[in-house]
Amino acid sequence: xxxxxxxxxxxxxxxxxxxxxxxxxxxxxxxxxxxxxxxxxxxxxxxxxxxxxxxxxxxxxx
Amino acid sequence: xxxxxxxxxxxxxxxxxxxxxxxxxxxxxxxxxxxxxxxxxxxxxxxxxxxxxxxxxxxxxxxxxxxxxxxxxxxxxxxxxxxxxxxxxxxxxxxxxxxxxxxxxxxxxxxxxxxxxxxxxxxxxxxxxxxxxxxxxxxxxxxxxxxxxxxxxxxxxxxxxxxxxxxxxxxxxxxxxxxxxxxxxxxxxxxxxxxxxxxxxxxxxxxxxxxxxxxxxxxxxxxxxxxxxxxxxxxxxxxxxxxxxxxxxxxxxxxxxxxxxxxxxxxxxxxxxxxxxxxxxxxxxxxxxxxxxxxxxxxxxxxxxxxxxxxxxxxxxxxxxxxxxxxxxxxxxxxxxxxxxxxxxxxxxxxxxxxxxxxxxxxxxxxxxxxxxxxxxxxxxxxxxxxxxxxxxxxxxxxxxxxxxxxxxxxxxxxxxxxxxxxxxxxxxxxxxxxxxxxxxxxxxxxxxxxxxxxxxxxxxxxxxxxxxxxxxxxxxxxxxxxxxxxxxxxxxxxxxxxxxxxxxxxxxxxxxxxxxxxxxxxxxxxxxxxxxxxxxxxxxxxxxxxxxxxxxxxxxxxxxxxxxxxxxxxxxxxxxxxxxxxxxxxxxxxxxxxxxxxxxxxxxxxxxxxxxxxxxxxxxxxxxxxxxxxxxxxxxxxxxxxxxxxxxxxxxxxxxxxxxxxxxxxxxxxxxxxxxxxxxxxxxxxxxxxxxxxxxxxxxxxxxxxxxxxxxxxxxxxxxxxxxxxxxxxxxxxxxxxxxxxxxxxxxxxxxxxxxxxxxxxxxxxxxxxxxxxxxxxxxxxxxxxxxxxxxxxxxxxxxxxxxxxxxxxxxxxxxxxxxxxxxxxxxxxxxxxxxxxxxxxxxxxxxxxxxxxxxxxxxxxxxxxxxxxxxxxxxxxxxxxxxxxxxxxxxxxxxxxxxxxxxxxxxxxxxxxxxxxxxxxxxxxx
Numbered sequence: 007x008x009x010x011x012x013x014x015x016x017x018x019x020x021x022x023x024x025x026x027x028x029x030x031x032x033x034x035x036x037x038x039x040x041x042x043x044x045x046x047x048x049x050x051x052x053x054x055x056x057x058x059x060x061x062x063x064x065x066x067x068x
Numbered sequence: 069x070x071x072x073x074x075x076x077x078x079x080x081x082x083x084x085x086x087x088x089x090x091x092x093x094x095x096x097x098x099x100x101x102x103x104x105x106x107x108x109x110x111x112x113x114x115x116x117x118x119x120x121x122x123x124x125x126x127x128x129x130x131x132x133x134x135x136x137x138x139x140x141x142x143x144x145x146x147x148x149x150x151x152x153x154x155x156x157x158x159x160x161x162x163x164x165x166x167x168x169x170x171x172x173x174x175x176x177x178x179x180x181x182x183x184x185x186x187x188x189x190x191x192x193x194x195x196x197x198x199x200x201x202x203x204x205x206x207x208x209x210x211x212x213x214x215x216x217x218x219x220x221x222x223x224x225x226x227x228x229x230x231x232x233x234x235x236x237x238x239x240x241x242x243x244x245x246x247x248x249x250x251x252x253x254x255x256x257x258x259x260x261x262x263x264x265x266x267x268x269x270x271x272x273x274x275x276x277x278x279x280x281x282x283x284x285x286x287x288x289x290x291x292x293x294x295x296x297x298x299x300x301x302x303x304x305x306x307x308x309x310x311x312x313x314x315x316x317x318x319x320x321x322x323x324x325x326x327x328x329x330x331x332x333x334x335x336x337x338x339x340x341x342x343x344x345x346x347x348x349x350x351x352x353x354x355x356x357x358x359x360x361x362x363x364x365x366x367x368x369x370x371x372x373x374x375x376x377x378x379x380x381x382x383x384x385x386x387x388x389x390x391x392x393x394x395x396x397x398x399x400x401x402x403x404x405x406x407x408x409x410x411x412x413x414x415x416x417x418x419x420x421x422x423x424x425x426x427x428x429x430x431x432x433x434x435x436x437x438x439x440x441x442x443x444x445x446x447x448x449x450x451x452x453x454x455x456x457x458x459x460x461x462x463x464x465x466x467x468x469x470x471x472x473x474x475x476x477x478x479x480x481x482x483x484x485x486x487x488x489x490x491x492x493x494x495x496x497x498x499x500x501x502x503x504x505x506x507x508x509x510x511x512x513x514x515x516x517x518x519x520x521x522x523x524x525x526x527x528x529x530x531x532x533x534x535x536x537x538x539x540x541x542x543x544x545x546x547x548x549x550x551x552x553x554x555x556x557x558x559x560x561x562x563x564x565x566x567x568x569x570x571x572x573x574x575x576x577x578x579x580x581x582x583x584x585x586x587x588x589x590x591x592x593x594x595x596x597x598x599x600x601x602x603x604x605x606x607x608x609x610x611x612x613x614x615x616x617x618x619x620x621x622x623x624x625x626x627x628x629x630x631x632x633x634x635x636x637x638x639x640x641x642x643x644x645x646x647x648x649x650x651x652x653x654x655x656x657x658x659x660x661x662x663x664x665x666x667x668x669x670x671x672x673x674x675x676x677x678x679x680x681x682x683x684x685x686x687x688x689x690x691x692x693x694x695x696x697x698x699x700x701x702x703x704x705x706x707x708x709x710x711x712x713x714x715x716x717x718x719x720x721x722x723x724x725x726x727x728x729x730x731x732x733x734x735x736x737x738x739x740x741x742x743x744x745x746x747x748x749x750x751x752x753x754x755x756x757x758x759x760x761x762x763x764x765x766x767x768x769x770x771x772x773x774x775x776x777x778x779x780x781x782x783x784x785x786x787x788x789x790x791x792x793x794x795x796x797x798x799x800x801x802x803x804x805x806x807x808x809x810x811x812x813x814x815x816x817x818x819x820x821x822x823x824x825x826x827x828x829x830x831x832x833x834x835x836x837x838x839x840x841x842x843x844x845x846x847x848x849x850x851x852x853x854x855x856x857x858x859x860x861x862x863x864x865x866x867x868x869x870x871x872x873x874x875x876x877x878x879x880x881x882x883x884x885x886x887x888x889x890x891x892x893x894x895x896x897x898x899x900x901x902x903x904x905x906x907x908x909x910x911x912x913x914x915x916x917x918x919x920x921x922x923x924x925x926x927x928x929x930x931x932x933x934x935x936x937x938x939x940x941x942x943x944x945x946x947x948x949x950x951x952x953x954x955x956x957x958x959x960x961x962x963x964x965x966x967x968x969x970x971x972x973x974x975x976x977x978x979x980x981x982x983x984x985x986x987x988x989x990x991x992x993x994x995x996x
């Protein structure tokens with residue numbers, strides 16, 4: 007009989023909703039796992055959402 | 069959202085994560101993000117999104133494109149007047165909300181808490197906070213932004229005028245033992261150059277100077293970007309500024325520095341930008357205590373040289389700048405890597421907790437007249453700053469079959485997707501045209517949006533008014549606006565003729581082929597196996613290990629060969645991995661999910677055929693063998709790795725009195741115009757080892773820029789403390805190496821002293837960098853993937869998809885992407901695993917619907933299409949019918965990429981591409 011304590015949960019908590027947290031969350035969700043994305047601010051995006059453009063492609067950060 | 073971490077219990081696979089959810093005082097389910105509340109709020113608070121440069125109302129969203137677009141009350145400034153509730157038409161205000169404690173049951177945790185920018189106010193010598201026109205780089209980003217405090221105009225905070233000149237001061241708060249942090253923040257050199265380039269686009273004759281110590285442009289294509297910046301007239305001045313003074317009459321800033329000719333010069337600037345560094349978030353100490361993981365001595369999350377993603381607590385992983393200062397592609401790679409490692413732990417539970425997405429019923433457009441919706445994007449100022457977007461929109465309204473037109477600041481943002489969906493439904497749109505950037509960035513997003521409104525995703529057309537218009541016609545705004553109108557008219561012409569199409573579904577072989585058995589290949593293979601999938605490794609040499617076989621110790625002193633042996637051991641023991649050593653690939657056919665590959669053993673010639681669904685390219689690179697500085701001609705001249713072999717084997721090196729190292733040998737030159745990234749660290753690593761073994765030796769490092777980025781800066785500090793002498797040389801006066809009687813002498817012009825130094829040395833070590841594998845070309849053709857100008861593999865997007873190819877089902881990791889260090893290779897290998905798993909975890913593959921089809925009655929079976937098809941997707945076939953033998957071209961839909969080579973070559977117009985039919989293109993040309 008499987009030990010109750012060793013039961014694994016198919017969910018992952020990602021702490022931080024910037025570009026890093028979002029990428030990890032998307033990959034996990036696309037691979038079949040439930041993701042809890044936890045962010046201290048009222049919206050996601052992090053530092054990158056404050057940037058105008060990104061190097062070296064000069065794409066807009068948004 | 070709006071939540072903080074309280075603590076954690078449990079073990080890997082089964083954690084209870086305790087969080088505290090702060091109240092928004094707004095009901096998230098009811099809020100529509102209309103903003104009426106904010107308009108009527110009487111209170112002002114500091115706008116933290118615009119870094120204090122402006123005010124935000126007491127009820128706010130961070131920015132208009134926020135996800136989720138739900139307003140929140142700033143409790144600290146709210147006066148409780150109740151006006152927001154009064155004006156809210158959705159009845160979404162709920163003042164009774166309180167903080168809620170919650171517990172999440174999860175199997176693993178990923179820390180991606182990011183970094184904060186360094187607070188420059190304590191550095192009083194720079195006058196930040198005192199002199200109005202001294203701003204930080206993040207403030208300058210907001211100034212440059214269309215959504216910023218000055219609407220994208222570069223204005224001086226003191227008087228609202230345009231500055232005539234700007235200076236950037238690098239390393240503010242970084243690379244300092246006294247005022248700030250010891251480490252290098254890794255991204256500031258590049259972002260300062262970027263901000264300069266963008267600033268010059270705003271104001272063409274702006275005089276820009278960047279004051280720096282080393283330009284750390286160590287990433288892919290970064291040196292090229294810096295060179296272009298230099299050519300555009302941005303001044304790079306090697307000098308660390310110690311003080312800024314202010315001209316009280318006009319609030320200009322005065323900077324004094326030593327110019328090229330050695331004279332002290334004072335420059336007057338209209339604006340100064342402090343390139344401040346990155347710091348661990350202020351919450352990191354508290355977080356480490358609450359979750360029980362360790363921080364390193366700088367306050368970043370502690371990880372190991374060979375495990376850059378695992379924290380000190382099993383089951384908790386880390387990625388991004390919280391692990392150490394880094395740029396966006398490295399963050400994206402590490403985050404995908406964290407996804408792989410965390411899900412590996414839970415691979416048995418894959419799919420257990422997911423819910424399927426329900427799409428709305430499909431709108432039937434057959435027989436209906438076209439009703440086209442047109443959305444014209446400003447793209448911040450990328451388009452809107454050049455093209456008159458309102459004028460283009462007004463023009464679109466006059467065109468036939470156009471039922472609705474709108475303009476957006478960012479058509480790709482989440483809130484605009486919701487708007488588009490609403491408009492499709494309310495205006496009964498059955499075609500959508502977006503005039504914005506290249507389809508390569510957001511076409512799939514817009515197609516998804518159409519689908520989620522019930523509209524077939526192929527009833528969508530894009531006009532590229534950015535890359536093909538505003539970006540290339542920056543100097544001719546009127547003409548750019550006219551061209552945008554033309555492009556929109558053409559896209560509408562095509563949209564009228566679009567028909568709904570369906571995606572194709574195929575089976576998927578859940579096995580991965582890894583090309584290359586080095587660090588990247590083996591790491592990826594092991595972790596794919598642990599996810600529960602089979603792997604085949606093809607390695608050209610007789611043994612696994614690749615370039616790692618030549619590295620013996622890390623800068624921190626870790627034993628690399630030890631790690632390599634255990635890696636090879638683990639790969640050999642893993643039953644899901646089959647290794648073909650001494651083998652090469654003769655042929656790969658197929659497509660994502662359905663590949664067949666022939667592997668040939670080199671000596672025996674025996675071929676094996678394997679089937680797999682995914683390919684990971686991990687072919688690595690080769691150490692560059694120098695063609696200069698007497699390499700190969702004098703036995704005392706060797707490369708860094710040759711030196712490392714000797715040092716590792718503790719071979720006593722006789723007569724070691726003076727050693728000279730030359731950096732950037734065969735890198736950052738005409739033949740290899742890129743930085744090999746690891747050589748500075750490698751040289752310093754070996755210099756430190758030499759110093760330890762030979763305490764009295766004279767060690768000189770001749771360099772152009774020392775690129776010990778991130779926390780590796782500590783090794784550079786240590787080397788200088790240990791008496792290693794660093795001499796800067798200019799790229800236009802390279803060192804001259806001569807020999808006499810076998811004795812080597814190095815002559816170099818010290819750029820500070822402006823004098824030649826002549827150094828007779830016992831050993832000359834060349835930091836020669838890495839070059840791409842010479843046969844990358846062959847693999848590129850075999851896999852139908854591109855290489856960049858330097859011969860490394862080209863990813864789908866340099867920032868956001870650094871592991872993917874544009875071709876589905878193929879991924880890359882390691883040096884074959886670009887030169888990198890051991891921990892970066894491991895991160896990227898794990899990223900490739902994660903990306904592969906997003907495919908492997910599905911039950912089937914879906915292919916695009918825009919593929920070729922043949923009108924048999926027109927086909928003359930000439931075979932031209934078969935000859936031009938690079939994918940082997942169309943062949944002339946014979947079939948027996950009542951009329952006799954019929955010959956015609958037949959498309960294998962699964963292989964067709966919809967490239968159009970066949971359609972443009974067919975003399976009979978018999979073969980065409982769905983979604984890009986001859987008729988569609990003719991209509992577009994006619995419109996023009």
